[in-house]
Amino acid sequence: MSALASVQRARQNVLMTSLPGSHGVGQKRLNSSKWRWVPPEWNKDPNKELKKKLKDSQLKGGSSPSLQAVPVGDGQGSNRPKVPPRFHTLPPVQLKHPLFQSENRPDLHLAPFQPDLVKPISLNKALQFESGHRTLLTAYGVPRNILHEFRILSKPCSLVREVTLSTTKWLDGAATQPSSAKRAVITGQLGSGKSYLLLQAVEYARKKGYLVLYIPRSLRLVDSSSAYVYDPRTRTYLQPEFSAELLKRFRDVNLQAFEELLTSEDVIISGRRMIPKGTTLAELVRNGTRQEVDAPVVLSALVKELQLQSKYPVVLAIDDFQSLYSQSKYRDARFNTLKAYHLSLPRLLLEFASGRQKFQSGAVLGALTTANSEFRVPLELQEALGLTPDVPSGPYIRRKPELVEYAKGLQNIALPSQMSIAEAAALYELWGKEKVLNDAPTDQTFLRLYTESAGNPRDFVWKGVMGSFST
Amino acid sequence: MHILGVNMPDHKLVRHTLTYFFGIGKHTSARICARMHVHDKCKVKDLTSQQVTALTAFLNAPSSAPLPAHAPLAGVNYRPSAVGKPLNAISQPSRAPEDYKDPLKNLRIESDLKREIRENILHHRLIGSYIGRRHALQLPVRGQNTQSNMKTAKRLNRIERVLEPRKNKRF
Numbered sequence: 193m194s195a196l197a198s199v200q201r202a203r204q205n206v207l208m209t210s211l212p213g214s215h216g217v218g219q220k221r222l223n224s225s226k227w228r229w230v231p232p233e234w235n236k237d238p239n240k241e242l243k244k245k246l247k248d249s250q251l252k253g254g255s256s257p258s259l260q261a262v263p264v265g266d267g268q269g270s271n272r273p274k275v276p277p278r279f280h281t282l283p284p285v286q287l288k289h290p291l292f293q294s295e296n297r298p299d300l301h302l303a304p305f306q307p308d309l310v311k312p313i314s315l316n317k318a319l320q321f322e323s324g325h326r327t328l329l330t331a332y333g334v335p336r337n338i339l340h341e342f343r344i345l346s347k348p349c350s351l352v353r354e355v356t357l358s359t360t361k362w363l364d365g366a367a368t369q370p371s372s373a374k375r376a377v378i379t380g381q382l383g384s385g386k387s388y389l390l391l392q393a394v395e396y397a398r399k400k401g402y403l404v405l406y407i408p409r410s411l412r413l414v415d416s417s418s419a420y421v422y423d424p425r426t427r428t429y430l431q432p433e434f435s436a437e438l439l440k441r442f443r444d445v446n447l448q449a450f451e452e453l454l455t456s457e458d459v460i461i462s463g464r465r466m467i468p469k470g471t472t473l474a475e476l477v478r479n480g481t482r483q484e485v486d487a488p489v490v491l492s493a494l495v496k497e498l499q500l501q502s503k504y505p506v507v508l509a510i511d512d513f514q515s516l517y518s519q520s521k522y523r524d525a526r527f528n529t530l531k532a533y534h535l536s537l538p539r540l541l542l543e544f545a546s547g548r549q550k551f552q553s554g555a556v557l558g559a560l561t562t563a564n565s566e567f568r569v570p571l572e573l574q575e576a577l578g579l580t581p582d583v584p585s586g587p588y589i590r591r592k593p594e595l596v597e598y599a600k601g602l603q604n605i606a607l608p609s610q611m612s613i614a615e616a617a618a619l620y621e622l623w624g625k626e627k628v629l630n631d632a633p634t635d636q637t638f639l640r641l642y643t644e645s646a647g648n649p650r651d652f653v654w655k656g657v658m659g660s661f662s663t
Numbered sequence: 664m665h666i667l668g669v670n671m672p673d674h675k676l677v678r679h680t681l682t683y684f685f686g687i688g689k690h691t692s693a694r695i696c697a698r699m700h701v702h703d704k705c706k707v708k709d710l711t712s713q714q715v716t717a718l719t720a721f722l723n724a725p726s727s728a729p730l731p732a733h734a735p736l737a738g739v740n741y742r743p744s745a746v747g748k749p750l751n752a753i754s755q756p757s758r759a760p761e762d763y764k765d766p767l768k769n770l771r772i773e774s775d776l777k778r779e780i781r782e783n784i785l786h787h788r789l790i791g792s793y794i795g796r797r798h799a800l801q802l803p804v805r806g807q808n809t810q811s812n813m814k815t816a817k818r819l820n821r822i823e824r825v826l827e828p829r830k831n832k833r834f
Contacts, residue, residue, distance in 0.1 A: 424750055427737035460746045489746060523697035525731030526763065534736045555829035594739050 223321045234254050300625060305392065307400050310360050314352045316618040320425060321348040321395055328398055331444045332406045335387045335511055341653070345626060350388050353615055355607055358398045359389060362605075366555035367402075367505045372547035372601075374555035377513055377577055380607030382562045383650025387511055389607065390559040397507040401555070403446045403498065406509040407438070410541070411567060414520035414532050422524075423488070428536045429522065435537060436487035439494065443477040449504050450474040456500055459493040461486040486535055495540065499551055506554035508544050513558030514569040516542050518593050535595060546598040558602075572596050577604040610647025619649065630660050664707050666719050667773070673708035677701050684722065686772035694767055695721065698731055725770035730763060781823065788822055798822055 284292075302320040303309055309319060323329045329348060333339070334381050341347040359378075366374045378386045387408075405501045411420070413434065420429045443450050450473040459467040459476065465486075467479050472492060480490025498506050510516070516538045522530040532538040543549040560569055572591050574581045576599035611619075617638065624633045631637060641656035664671050671680040678701070681692035696703070698721070699714050710718070721728045737743070744751050771779055787795035797804040803816045 244686065336719050417711075419700075419702055419705070421700060424734075426743040427735050427741060521703060523693075524734055524736075525698050527694050527697045530736075533739070539737075550770075597739050616791070 223616055235620050260598075267319060282401040300349070300622075302347060305395050305399070307351070307360070307396055307501050310352060310356065310396060312357060312391075314359070315354070316347045316614045316651075317349065318351050318618065318622050321350070323348055328395055328404065328406065328445055331441045333408050334391060337650070338387055338391065344628070344658075349622070351615060351618055351622070352392075352393055353385070353389075353611065355385075355389055355605070356392050359393050359605060363393055363397055363400075363507070363555060363557075366397075366507060367400075367553055370550045370552055371506065371508070371544060371554040371556055372550035375545060375547060375601060376557055376603040376605050378557070378559040378571075378605045378607065379577060379579060380560075381609045381648065383648045384515075384607040384609060385611075385649045386559040386561075386607060388649075390511055390557060393557055394507065394509045396511075397505075397555075398445065401504065403449055403504045403506045404430055404509065405438075405442055405506070406445075408511045409511050410512045410538070411515045411561070411564065413535065413538050414515050414518065414522070414567070416521035420522055420535065421485075423536070426536060428534055428539055429530060430488040430536045432484040432487050435491045436481045436484045437489055438537070439477045439481050439487055439620050442494075443474055447474060450477065453497065453503070455493070455562075456495055459490065461489050469609070476611055491537075492540070494611045499549065501563045502552040505554075508541065508551075508554070510541055510556075510558045512543070512561045512564070512567070513545075514573060515567045516545065516598065517570050517573050518567045531594070533598065542598045545602070547601055570595060573599045573602075576600065579604070611649050611652075612647075613642070615649075616642050616647065616652060619652060620657065623653065628657055628660075664710075664713070666715070667722055667753065669773075671707045675707060676703075677705050677707055677710060678703060680707055686770070686776040691767070691770065698767065722772060725767055725772070728767070730765055731805045784822060 245255045249351075287293075300318075300320075302318050303314070305319040305321050321327075321329055323628050329342075334342065360374065362374070378389055380386050389652075391408075394404055394406045407413075412432070413582070418431050418433045420431055423430045453473045455467065455469055455471050455473065455476055458469050459480075461467065461480060462483070462485055465492075467476055471479075476490060476494060476497075480486045480493075498504075516532050518532055520532050520535060520538075522535065524530055533542055544551075544643065561567075568583075569579070571581055571583050571585055571589065572595035574583075575585070575591075576596075620633065620638050620641070623629065629637075637660070640653060641660070645651035664673060667684075669683050671677075671683065678689070678692050678696050681695055682689055683685050687695070695718070696705075701710070701718050703712060784795070784798050788799055789795070794804050797816075798820050799822055801817045801820050803809055803812045804820055807816075809816075
């Protein structure tokens with residue numbers, strides 16, 4: 193046999209051995225029934241393992257039956273994790289311990305949060321927010337931190353501070369000035385009460401009869417948690433789901449005004465459907481939210497109508513304000529990151545926040561969130577608000593012109609880093625009435641908690657008052 | 664829901680269930696979701712019928728899927744046209760369409776990818792390379808220690824790869 197023929201023969205053997213079901217020359221015949229190359233441990237006999245374990249336990253010297261090794265699992269050799277038994281809650285009749293007697297807490301008897309009560313006489317007093325059907329709290333919701341506290345408190349309430357009085361006084365001017373002249377952002381340290389102050393301002397505005405559009409968690413606009421679709425007309429990405437929800441909530445809170453105001457022109461929505469001129473805004477929202485795809489167009493039309501009317505001042509309140517100036521988590525089809533102003537809803541809010549669009553009377557109020565590390569306050573916004581930048585800010589650092597434009601003219605409502613003794617005492621008394629404190633409230637305990645928290649409201653409540661359980 | 668024979672549970676995120684396809688990891692899955700405009704928190708039950716159709720068509724033949732169209736984004740001073748009126752003229756993109764190199768163009772999944780892997784190993788064997796010889800002997804191929812990796816190599820390094828994958832694992 194020539195060398196070439198031997199190589200060819202060898203190659204043929206290789207091919208034959210490598211193909212499934214092949215029987216190579218001089219090799220053991222492969223059993224086609226076992227032609228499934230699986231690891232050896234797949235063919236383990238489960239009973240064999242069980243016997244081995246029992247034998248091992250016997251060899252080690254089993255003593256009392258309580259110490260005898262028992263195989264884990266259902267004895268069938270399976271390695272399924274044990275599922276804990278299902279726990280059933282006790283019926284309320286059997287919950288006799290005082291810890292469960294939440295209904296027996298003394299009623300707080302708080303005054304409602306109303307404009308005529310938000311005066312210097314109510315300083316350092318807790319006022320209760322309205323909760324119920326079609327109220328601000330139930331329609332819009334609240335930020336997560338506030339929600340946790342409201343779940344513990346017997347009634348949703350907040351303390352009237354000096355900054356509350358100054359902010360409400362600032363809001364009083366919104367009735368006579370355009371919104372472009374009343375644009376402010378609440379800033380302060382972590383846990384200093386920014387979201388609470390914004391909530392108080394929004395409740396105050398609503399009780400005064402203003403139209404209120406409140407977005408408590410605007411991070412949800414940019415964190416890729418709702419659907420998005422490209423619109424070639426506006427060259428932005430619409431968010432139909434979020435727009436539809438916002439429209440419904442806006443209508444629920446301001447229903448009376450929406451049933452009075454009428455549209456001034458026809459509104460064309462998808463499928464060549466048209467909502468005629470003279471329709472009430474409530475009907476416009478109802479027609480526009482039948483299908484989510486129509487919601488962005490209807491929202492734009494609604495905002496346009498609110499810009500034309502002058503009967504009701506409009507307050508636009510946005511928590512997590514810095515999310516409007518950041519990169520979103522959305523991506524376009526080519527995997528490029530989208531900025532917040534490439535999305536229709538944040539862009540709409542930015543237009544009003546920058547004063548490029550305005551209501552005839554009203555205000556734009558935002559609150560920063562310093563707790564989120566994914567969406568930090570950008571340099572352009574920090575410089576516009578006069579804050580000390582915590583990022584490199586030299587002359588060689590590029591500022592994005594779009595963000596500079598959108599942050600122009602914003603005022604800063606700065607919260608103090610610590611609350612006063614009187615405010616802290618009022619807070620201590622409020623939580624004391626809720627029976628949160630483990631020990632009896634004393635001046636010593638109060639001063640200790642105030643000092644340990646350095647006057648920070650959140651630390652005072654969560655680490656001080658709530659952390660007062662002795663271990 | 665089943666797409667191309669792969670079960671995608673309705674309650675799971677689309678971004679995660681796409682990784683159930685052989686040949687799609689989390690990065691490729693993110694790119695596919697962006698291509699179909701599927702947001703990060705979208706669950707399989709939230710997909711629209713158009714998205715499901717587009718996803719199925721793409722996964723069926725990724726190489727023949729059309730390039731994503733240029734979607735111009737509005738600048739700060741852009742004013743859109745009124746609803747129902749003709750769209751504003753789009754200026755030419757700064758980069759020509761053919762300059763865009765689509766990372767998903769050469770995507771192979773499932774049987775195509777398995778075939779390619781088998782062919783690559785067979786090619787090494789046919790040309791008599793070191794890699795081919797190590798595959799044939801079921802020994803480590805990439806310079807690992809045989810003392811510790813021989814058993815793994817015995818299981819994995821064959822001329823003909825495993826035909827049925829282990830549960831929740833690909834090899």
